[in-house]
Amino acid sequence: MADRTDIPPAPPSRLARLRDSDLWYSFRAHPSAVFAAILLLLLTLGALLAPWITPQNPYDLAALELWNSEIPPLWDAQGQWPFLLGTDVQGRDIYSAILYGSRISLVIGFASVMLALAVGLSLGLIAGYFGGWVDNVIMRVGDVLLSMPFILIAILISAVATAALPPDLKSALAAPILIVAIAVPSWVQYARTVRASAMVERKKEYVQAARLIRVKPWRIMLHHILPNTLTPIMVAATLNFGLAILSEATLSFLGVGMPPDQPSLGTLIRIGNQYLFSGLWWIVVFPAIQLCLIVLSVNMIGDWLRDALNPKLN
Amino acid sequence: MIAFLLKRTANAAFVMLAVAFLAFLIFRSFGDPVEMMVNEQATQAERAELRERLGLNDGFLTQYIRFVTNAVQGDFGISYRNQQDVMVLIAERLPATFELVLVATVISLVVGIPLGVFTAVHRNSRLADALQLTSIVGVSLPSFVVGILLILAFSVTLGWLPAFGRGETVDIGWWSTGLLTPSGRAALVLPAISLATFQITLVMRLVRAEMLETLRTDYVKFARARGVPRARVHWIHALRNCLMPVITLTGMQIGNLIAFALVTETVFQWPGMGLLFIQAVTFVDIPVMAAYLMLVSFIFVVLNTIVDVTYAWVDPRLRDDTAAAGGANG
Numbered sequence: 240m241a242d243r244t245d246i247p248p249a250p251p252s253r254l255a256r257l258r259d260s261d262l263w264y265s266f267r268a269h270p271s272a273v274f275a276a277i278l279l280l281l282l283t284l285g286a287l288l289a290p291w292i293t294p295q296n297p298y299d300l301a302a303l304e305l306w307n308s309e310i311p312p313l314w315d316a317q318g319q320w321p322f323l324l325g326t327d328v329q330g331r332d333i334y335s336a337i338l339y340g341s342r343i344s345l346v347i348g349f350a351s352v353m354l355a356l357a358v359g360l361s362l363g364l365i366a367g368y369f370g371g372w373v374d375n376v377i378m379r380v381g382d383v384l385l386s387m388p389f390i391l392i393a394i395l396i397s398a399v400a401t402a403a404l405p406p407d408l409k410s411a412l413a414a415p416i417l418i419v420a421i422a423v424p425s426w427v428q429y430a431r432t433v434r435a436s437a438m439v440e441r442k443k444e445y446v447q448a449a450r451l452i453r454v455k456p457w458r459i460m461l462h463h464i465l466p467n468t469l470t471p472i473m474v475a476a477t478l479n480f481g482l483a484i485l486s487e488a489t490l491s492f493l494g495v496g497m498p499p500d501q502p503s504l505g506t507l508i509r510i511g512n513q514y515l516f517s518g519l520w521w522i523v524v525f526p527a528i529q530l531c532l533i534v535l536s537v538n539m540i541g542d543w544l545r546d547a548l549n550p551k552l553n
Numbered sequence: 554m555i556a557f558l559l560k561r562t563a564n565a566a567f568v569m570l571a572v573a574f575l576a577f578l579i580f581r582s583f584g585d586p587v588e589m590m591v592n593e594q595a596t597q598a599e600r601a602e603l604r605e606r607l608g609l610n611d612g613f614l615t616q617y618i619r620f621v622t623n624a625v626q627g628d629f630g631i632s633y634r635n636q637q638d639v640m641v642l643i644a645e646r647l648p649a650t651f652e653l654v655l656v657a658t659v660i661s662l663v664v665g666i667p668l669g670v671f672t673a674v675h676r677n678s679r680l681a682d683a684l685q686l687t688s689i690v691g692v693s694l695p696s697f698v699v700g701i702l703l704i705l706a707f708s709v710t711l712g713w714l715p716a717f718g719r720g721e722t723v724d725i726g727w728w729s730t731g732l733l734t735p736s737g738r739a740a741l742v743l744p745a746i747s748l749a750t751f752q753i754t755l756v757m758r759l760v761r762a763e764m765l766e767t768l769r770t771d772y773v774k775f776a777r778a779r780g781v782p783r784a785r786v787h788w789i790h791a792l793r794n795c796l797m798p799v800i801t802l803t804g805m806q807i808g809n810l811i812a813f814a815l816v817t818e819t820v821f822q823w824p825g826m827g828l829l830f831i832q833a834v835t836f837v838d839i840p841v842m843a844a845y846l847m848l849v850s851f852i853f854v855v856l857n858t859i860v861d862v863t864y865a866w867v868d869p870r871l872r873d874d875t876a877a878a879g880g881a882n883g
Binding site: 271520542 | 686689709819
């Protein structure tokens, strides 16, 4: 946080410090950021509370009734309560499926960013701090990953891992595979950022001093070097969260992501896409809108964060 | 300069060898090529003979070297699925993808550059703000959603444009083009727009950022003071100085567009390389997957290297190795 006050007599609470910070001021001064934050909050709440605010559990095949299939949204003349956004060809309530699907999409997006952060930050710190051949190996691997398109790496990992698994494990491991598939091409960016600042910080006197009094290398890296690099990392991680959700949706849409029995938003769009020409537009349009809203709100927050934390613009 | 050129080329070669190694690993660990190729009744002896002939009994390194040697010559083996030469399959599909990417790039420049200039020049106007906000929406729309919505609007509801396929094509040598027939051009419209959406916002944002910097420079102020018409200052004097980064971005994005075309091609059933790849993924047709991976990576690496080398040629300060490596991946 950009907290510029001098050392106060009694340290104020975290919340008070946050409310006093430049970042909070900038946040309130940007209506689009506030709007995006509220939107994301609502979408996340909807996903979290899905079991309590939806009329149906879309995974429970016994709850699906075939005579409820292909019902249009409620405002249509043929719409039926409680199917707010209509149902698909199996009688699955679209609104319920969307909220449950958002859950999967958000969790996979979040987990893959966290995994990429963990891997990228550790490898970047190690590479920048130790240098030499360790640095060389790590960064070369990164170069190779960056020489292939992001989406292609993710597809390959997901496809190869799924093909290698026995059929009974495929469904259970679909989400972890996707998380890894998206994290693998994205850690390099963090590693490069952290490595660059670790190389600069390593030569500074405070690190030299810490070394002299035998502070352990991992402690120097985590407590002294890492905090100095967090600002650009935070911006990158926010924007990558949006990208990760998009990637997950794309993979699922292409059929190398979440299976139809535990559909993410991408899977729902893939399923709905088959009925594009039969006039059942609501099966595909509503999941697509939900996906766009999630990614849009994340990107708007990321955009604002990038400008707010950019010292050149302040 | 020659040392730099050699270094970059060696670097690119190393990356390609590593990609080839990955492709080779996938190739090795999936399925037994012999089982894929022989029929059910083949005897044990016939299988052993085929195994020997394919060189599957050789050492790991020997096989890898053979894989690379073959790949360099464009030989990626036979597709498991339809028993055709992989390179022939890809060559058939290449023109479709290439034309799609080309048209999408042209659209992104023709739409993106004017939008970028406009939002920079009229920075504080309502319309410019609205456009800037729309550009965030453009980044957030997944390309397959754009494609589906376009199909829904222009094919299903209005019935103006075809939603799948490539229309009629004309063969010029081995190149089949859809640009010369009316149905080919009509089929190209929706896929190209949906592939270009993301790129448009990218170009627009870049042009805007560059223009904002250029508009502050002395020569622009001087041109205004001299009484040069505003439009001429903005669209000719200033814009010209913003085009270099745009050209770089466009060049480097071509690799990404080729990769992303696979999503568009899936939505529109566009018979390009990407659709071939996705079908190969569904059938675990490893030779096709490996060939596609290597081809796209090759295009990627070549473009990156060309950009690096051009930059170093223009600006000698970048010939220092570390600066070049950092500068190429913005």
